[in-house]
Amino acid sequence: MHILIVDDEALARSRLRTLLADCDGRHQVTEAAHAGEALAQLHISGGRAIDLVLLDIHMPGQDGLALAQQIRRLPHPPAIVFVTAHADHALSAFELDAVDYLTKPVRLQRLQQALAKAQRATGQAPSMPAGAPAEGDALLIQERGRTERVPLAEVLYLRAEQKYVTVRTRTRSYIVDDALTDLETRHGAHFLRVHRSTLVARHAMRALEKHYDATEGEGWAVRLQGLAEPLPVSRRQVASVREALMER
Numbered sequence: 001m002h003i004l005i006v007d008d009e010a011l012a013r014s015r016l017r018t019l020l021a022d023c024d025g026r027h028q029v030t031e032a033a034h035a036g037e038a039l040a041q042l043h044i045s046g047g048r049a050i051d052l053v054l055l056d057i058h059m060p061g062q063d064g065l066a067l068a069q070q071i072r073r074l075p076h077p078p079a080i081v082f083v084t085a086h087a088d089h090a091l092s093a094f095e096l097d098a099v100d101y102l103t104k105p106v107r108l109q110r111l112q113q114a115l116a117k118a119q120r121a122t123g124q125a126p127s128m129p130a131g132a133p134a135e136g137d138a139l140l141i142q143e144r145g146r147t148e149r150v151p152l153a154e155v156l157y158l159r160a161e162q163k164y165v166t167v168r169t170r171t172r173s174y175i176v177d178d179a180l181t182d183l184e185t186r187h188g189a190h191f192l193r194v195h196r197s198t199l200v201a202r203h204a205m206r207a208l209e210k211h212y213d214a215t216e217g218e219g220w221a222v223r224l225q226g227l228a229e230p231l232p233v234s235r236r237q238v239a240s241v242r243e244a245l246m247e248r
Contacts, residue, residue: 001119002028002049006038006064007056007083012104016054016083019111022206022225035062035070042074050078052118057084057093065089068096079118108225137190139167141174150174152190156204156224157231158183160197170226192244194222194233208233208241 003020005013013031020027030050032038042050053071057064064082071077082093085104093101099121100114137152154169160180167174176183184191184199191199204224211221213232220238221230233241 001051001115001122002030003052003054004030004032004038004041004050004078005054006032006035006059006067007054008033008059009056012056012083016106016111019106019108022108023112023115034059035064035067038067039070042071042078051122052079052081052115054081054083057082057086057089065092065096068093068098072096079121081114081118137187139174139176141167141176143174148174152187152201153203155191156201156227158191158199168227192240194231194237194241196234198231200224200231202244205241205245208238208245 005016007013007016010033013033017029017031020029030041032041038053038055042053055064055068064084068080068082071080080096080098081100081102082089082098083102083104083106087103090101099117102110102114138149139152139155141148141150150167150169156168156170158180159166159168164175164177165180165183167176180197180199184193187199190202192202192205194200200222201224204226205222206225207223209221209223209230210218211230211232212218213221219235220233220241222233222241223230
């Protein structure tokens, strides 16, 4: 989607940009610091080229509620999501047909929900991060006499440990007796090898950073969305990780 952020605070605009990149790096994002600048961008396109406006309410000059009224009168008005530090304008916002109302500080999960609502409102299919598995892709895990289906989209990493492989999602870990190389062969489009013992989900990768490991010393690690601890990256895989991040 083409998304316009309207907020008089540069730091707030920067944070939203970062969160939007975490949602889907393919979004086209532009900014406006006040209502006049926003209207200039919207009038150039008639609203057609901009799909969604992330709109602050309290701004110098014309506030976000008044701006939303003008946006509604465009020939092809974009969807509007209000993003504000104040929760007391929600009723007024929804009376202006806003698709959602987010309070600062904005959480990633709430922003993702708002984007999905906006995509439905504008008739677009919800987007998926680059490299994200299709909905039907899954690992079949045998555990305690039962077979469980774990969608690949929920898997953050696969790590070889002794004779088993740990499958880690945001909420729990599973054990499978597949070889890591076999899993890499079957699902290499969705996972990237970052270490001799670790494959990470491409769609969950967020950053490559310097890292000190007690076993391997000074090196690099990759951060994944939804995981607190960074995962070590071997020196020979640093270039591959960096390249994968640049493609997102």
